[in-house]
Amino acid sequence: MDRKGQIYRYIKTEISRKGLPPTIREIGNRFNISSTNGVRYFLNKLEDDGLIERQNRMARGIRIIDRVPASTGTPVPILGRVPAGKPSFSEENVEDTILLDSSLAKGSGVFAVRVHGDSMVGAGINDGDIAVVKPNPLPQSGEIVVALIEDEVTLKRIIKKGREVILRPENDDYPELNLTKLGHDRIRILGSVLTIIRRFY
Amino acid sequence: MDRKGQIYRYIKTEISRKGLPPTIREIGNRFNISSTNGVRYFLNKLEDDGLIERQNRMARGIRIIDRVPASTGTPVPILGRVPAGKPSFSEENVEDTILLDSSLAKGSGVFAVRVHGDSMVGAGINDGDIAVVKPNPLPQSGEIVVALIEDEVTLKRIIKKGREVILRPENDDYPELNLTKLGHDRIRILGSVLTIIRRFY
DNA sequence: TTGACTACTGCACATTTGTGCAGTAGGCTG
DNA sequence: CAGCCTACTGCACAAATGTGCAGTAGTCAA
Structure with missing residues (x-):
């Protein structure tokens, strides 16, 4: 239902699983969004919400913004x-x-x-x-x-x-x-x- | 002196600083290695040593291998x-x-x-x-x-x-x-x- | 002097990846 | 029914990035 939140959690999970953020196309693949811009649409929203931060033109340049410096536990x-x-x-x-x-x-x-x-x-x-x-x-x-x-x-x-x-x-x-x-x-x-x-x- | 170790630590630092691993060219830049293969030479060594792991053809596909399982969780x-x-x-x-x-x-x-x-x-x-x-x-x-x-x-x-x-x-x-x-x-x-x-x- | 080994340079190339721009189906509102 | 919004599709393109292959200066040992 909450696509935006799902994508947010997916990014988080990928970072902890693989050690690096997913690419736009990887996210699209996971959520069956065939166009990179379908994904960018959501990334922009997440960025507007202050949940993520993006580095210009950088491969995998997505960073989760954690207000609580999430230690492992x-x-x-x-x-x-x-x-x-x-x-x-x-x-x-x-x-x-x-x-x-x-x-x-x-x-x-x-x-x-x-x-x-x-x-x-x-x-x-x-x-x-x-x-x-x-x-x-x-x-x-x-x-x-x-x-x-x-x-x-x-x-x-x-x-x-x-x-x-x-x-x-x-x-x-x-x-x-x-x-x-x-x-x-x-x-x-x-x-x-x-x-x-x-x-x- | 120990170029290999320096590169290893640089990768670690970048991951914690920026949230994602550096690219080959970023490493080269930092250490004044003008050829991407100069860097690859060291990455291969680090991989042979079991200190890092690389994902094929993935942008920034370098992962630090930590043998210490950090937390109790x-x-x-x-x-x-x-x-x-x-x-x-x-x-x-x-x-x-x-x-x-x-x-x-x-x-x-x-x-x-x-x-x-x-x-x-x-x-x-x-x-x-x-x-x-x-x-x-x-x-x-x-x-x-x-x-x-x-x-x-x-x-x-x-x-x-x-x-x-x-x-x-x-x-x-x-x-x-x-x-x-x-x-x-x-x-x-x-x-x-x-x-x-x-x-x- | 030769030969191995280390630590690279240089360049071409194919992918991977982010970006830009245009368009659209479906739902909702007035 | 028009207009707006949401959630995308589709395509082209350039920049970022990993890979392959060839070559080389410097060191060191035999």
């Missing part, structure tokens, strides 16, 4: 207990560390927590899953957030309606939490969920 | 289309590649597919998720497997009861498939699901 700490206030990365709280592709954990300060309970099964998030979280004090309505309620970590979907802020579980067995009524004292939103990871073994 | 190809038979890692089928921690993708031949449809929502696997798969012709009963049914990739839970082998979707809207009755002709089990990954952005 980001080490992400999995926090066990998250005590009062902000998550602490001190040794005794880090249960494990996994190396995640930058496409799965972009941004700074990213951490992960293990999901406890089944309050989000409706969204396909199960007990034991690992939630990769990006610190974000002001998540958008509809996002899945990680919140600290009375020293307990929970995932909820955040809904903002005018003044009201609601944390909604995706499981009818659990009640909604109205932040506006409860007051924010005991509830702290840590960030929004970037990625869910589940192991089957 | 494994590059896992995400296959787009999986045509008849076994999954093919040929260029046109690889949609993207992600680097996964070895704890998420252990074993050899691991690949990933994008989940289509909602036949496994009951197990918390949604449309669009990425399933990391370990090739495994004989999965255990109860495992979630990736199967190729009539050239279509699907996830199902495999149930073995005595002689019967059943592929069961985790969604009441879909029927069970009894492998024993259907015959294995049109159904091929590719492997078992190691990990599910879901991006939220």
